[in-house]
Amino acid sequence: MTNELAAYLHYTPLENNEGAVTEDRVATLVINRHEAANSFSGELLVQLTQLLHEVNKDRSVRVLLLQGSGKHFSAGADLNWMKQAAQLDYAGNVQEADKLTFLFEALANLRVPTLAVAKGAAFGGAVGLIAACDYAVALDKARFCLSEVRIGLLPAVILPYLGRKINPGALKRFMLSARVFQAEDALSAGLVQAIAQVDTVEALLHEELNLLLSASPEAQSTCKSLYQTVEARSWAQGPETVEAIARTRAGAMGQAGLASFFQKTDPVWLRRIPHDARMFVP
Secondary structure (H helix, E strand, C coil), rough: CCCCEEEEEEEEEEEECCEEEEEEEEEEEEECCCCCCCCCHHHHHHHHHHHHHHHHHHEEEEEEEECCCCCEEEEEEEEEHHHHHHHCCCCHHHHHHHHHHHHHHHHHHHCEEEEECCCEEEECHHHHHHHCCCCEECCCCEEEECCCCHCCCCCCCCHHHHHCCCCCHHHHHHHHHHCCCHHHHHHCCCCCEEEECCCHHHHHHHHHHHHCCCCCCCHHHHHHHHHHHHCCCCCCHHHHHHHHHHHHHHHHHHHHHHHHHHHHCCCCCEEECCCCCCCCCC
């Protein structure tokens, strides 16, 4: 790992059920501007997007963890970046906002499961990053805020991702009041799915990751794609669901999984986090 880049990828090699190291890996994407509370700049957004594209093309990656180094997940927009954006005309602001869109879309459409780990402050666009992940865990002392309206702005680009995760009443309360809310509020609202303490987060991450690594990566990718299709139809039934299960059941991965199930053997895709691997980024 490096402490010089504003964002970087760290890879953890995985073991099979016999303890042998495999070529498969978990990727950890780290926001690494801890001296600036991991706040967003235009350059950081571009770099994060590029790293996500790198992960998406890497077939050895089974899961992505999204974390921030240091005390905070991210304080949202960098003040200098905000000042610069305020001097731009409409077209310039569209160009800067597009950087956010490209980042969130790359994260939301990643082919592998994505898990965010929230700690310290997660403000503004950082809440959108968490919402764009498949699910999230938070440290019990984490604080969240959709602070945009307090300075006359909007949580606009991140709103589609917030709306997919946070229940409507809670989302309106958070974004219209710009209130700071705690991990328990984030859990009840649907933004995060589990809460841990500093001394238990490592065990929780191992548990969550090992569950994800026991599943078929092909089935997970298809699940994510099918979810988006059905969600876009307001959860109405359609031919894609029948086609998806038929293709999967008749495909090589489905056949291998069913054979392993009936023969009571481990599927070929089963992987484990090494016991001594540290997955939480301090």
